[in-house]
Amino acid sequence: MSRADTIFAVSTGGGRAGVAVIRVSGRESLAALRALIRNAAAAEPALPAPRILHRANLRTADGALLDEAMAVHFLGPNSFTGEDVVELHAHGSPAVVRAVLSALSTMPGLRPAEAGEFTQRAFLNGKMDLAAVEGLGDLIDAQTEAQRRLSLRQLGGALSDQVLAWRESIIMMRAETEAWIDFPDEDLPTDFFPTLRARAAALAAAMQQATSQSHRLAAHVRDGFSVALVGLPNVGKSSLLNALAAREVAIVTEVAGTTRDALSVPIELDGFLVNVVDTAGMRDTADKVEAIGVDRAIKAAETADLVLWLIDQRGEDPDIAARLEGASVVKIATKQDLWTANSVDLGVSVISGEGLDAVLLVVRDCLLGEGVSLDHVLPMGRQRHAHHVGQAVEALGRCEDHEELALLAECMRDASAALGRITGAVDVEDVLDHIFSRFCIGK
Ligand SMILES: Nc1nc2c(ncn2[C@@H]2O[C@H](COP(=O)(O)OP(=O)(O)OP(=O)(O)O)[C@@H](O)[C@H]2O)c(=O)[nH]1
Numbered sequence: 001m002s003r004a005d006t007i008f009a010v011s012t013g014g015g016r017a018g019v020a021v022i023r024v025s026g027r028e029s030l031a032a033l034r035a036l037i038r039n040a041a042a043a044e045p046a047l048p049a050p051r052i053l054h055r056a057n058l059r060t061a062d063g064a065l066l067d068e069a070m071a072v073h074f075l076g077p078n079s080f081t082g083e084d085v086v087e088l089h090a091h092g093s094p095a096v097v098r099a100v101l102s103a104l105s106t107m108p109g110l111r112p113a114e115a116g117e118f119t120q121r122a123f124l125n126g127k128m129d130l131a132a133v134e135g136l137g138d139l140i141d142a143q144t145e146a147q148r149r150l151s152l153r154q155l156g157g158a159l160s161d162q163v164l165a166w167r168e169s170i171i172m173m174r175a176e177t178e179a180w181i182d183f184p185d186e187d188l189p190t191d192f193f194p195t196l197r198a199r200a201a202a203l204a205a206a207m208q209q210a211t212s213q214s215h216r217l218a219a220h221v222r223d224g225f226s227v228a229l230v231g232l233p234n235v236g237k238s239s240l241l242n243a244l245a246a247r248e249v250a251i252v253t254e255v256a257g258t259t260r261d262a263l264s265v266p267i268e269l270d271g272f273l274v275n276v277v278d279t280a281g282m283r284d285t286a287d288k289v290e291a292i293g294v295d296r297a298i299k300a301a302e303t304a305d306l307v308l309w310l311i312d313q314r315g316e317d318p319d320i321a322a323r324l325e326g327a328s329v330v331k332i333a334t335k336q337d338l339w340t341a342n343s344v345d346l347g348v349s350v351i352s353g354e355g356l357d358a359v360l361l362v363v364r365d366c367l368l369g370e371g372v373s374l375d376h377v378l379p380m381g382r383q384r385h386a387h388h389v390g391q392a393v394e395a396l397g398r399c400e401d402h403e404e405l406a407l408l409a410e411c412m413r414d415a416s417a418a419l420g421r422i423t424g425a426v427d428v429e430d431v432l433d434h435i436f437s438r439f440c441i442g443k
């Protein structure tokens, strides 16, 4: 993969569509556009002004019409990739797209783009940092409203700006420390070490506070929040799943032991992705298949972010209570059209619809935490974000141990380097392949 090559790919989705956008980036882009719009009768075609969409009849090398399209070009560095870029807005049939791609592939210096290669060039040319690249990847993958909002803020620099501000404070402290190393004859103020340590500790505490809540929530937004439905056989777990999903995803019968495997169904709840897991009813059983299902139900309850423990007229089963110890549990009485429960958190009936909205509210509160708004959450949903902030906090914490200027400066250097890894300002190679390989072709 050479960065000197000019790359091309269709940037819109596959299949039939009104319009398909084919993107070309690199030093041969404008020559490729000229070649495509060359008319046998005319001399070398002049290109219209950049950044303006214009009508373009695209032709093969021997002049045959490929498509009546539109084209726009951007001159580097003022483009998405930072290179000369051409976008062809062709008719979106597979045949047109194939014909245009085939014409491009015969041109000298051009080759099809690899997955994520346009974005990779944007990153390498300094058009976006690593956190923004991740935001773009997540925005393209966004399925829910919360994912869209959070990834758009990450793309717009919400994470990068915060990381940069923290990093600048650290670099400032380091510069002040190193200034004293360079002037050993001057008298170091007596309060120098305590003051600097207090500043480092305050910054570390602020970073930690911002991170702990944001990472938990942003990771839930990205990957989904898991809610397990557990309880005795026949208590109404699958019925509740179907009611929450508003479709018949799970089999419901009056036979106890209907559900045998754990079934995870993604549901968009108030804009958030929630993976609701229906499980086999928990009971001792001689049936081999059902016993495996019960094991899986226990696993699901252990790994879920929230457990909804369903209870009917039979009451709370002590074995289940024991298994749920330590989990975050909400008790829900089912079949409230048949009986009235007290001493549970909520009552529902899938027949009357009673309590279903309340279940959604409980899940939402548990997911978001009280009084938390998505707009104030830093988009730091990836493990590596929390990891690098954690390392920076740890490095700042080490300031406590040192009475020597050079060692103090080194702690600061470690802390700013850890933060630099989030935006790709430091040690970028090891994460590049991992991040860009998850993009689709044409991005
Ligand atoms: N009247 C009434 N019946 C319900 C309600 N919820 C479930 N049922 C009935 O209870 C029976 C069991 O429902 P399921 O949803 O299959 O129960 P389950 O907990 O998934 O059972 P297993 O998969 O066997 O563990 C079915 O006959 C349902 O129609 C309810 O709210 N009201």
Ligand SMILES: [Mg+2]
Pocket: 237, 238, 239, 250, 251, 252, 258, 259, 278, 279
């Ligand atoms: Mg079931």
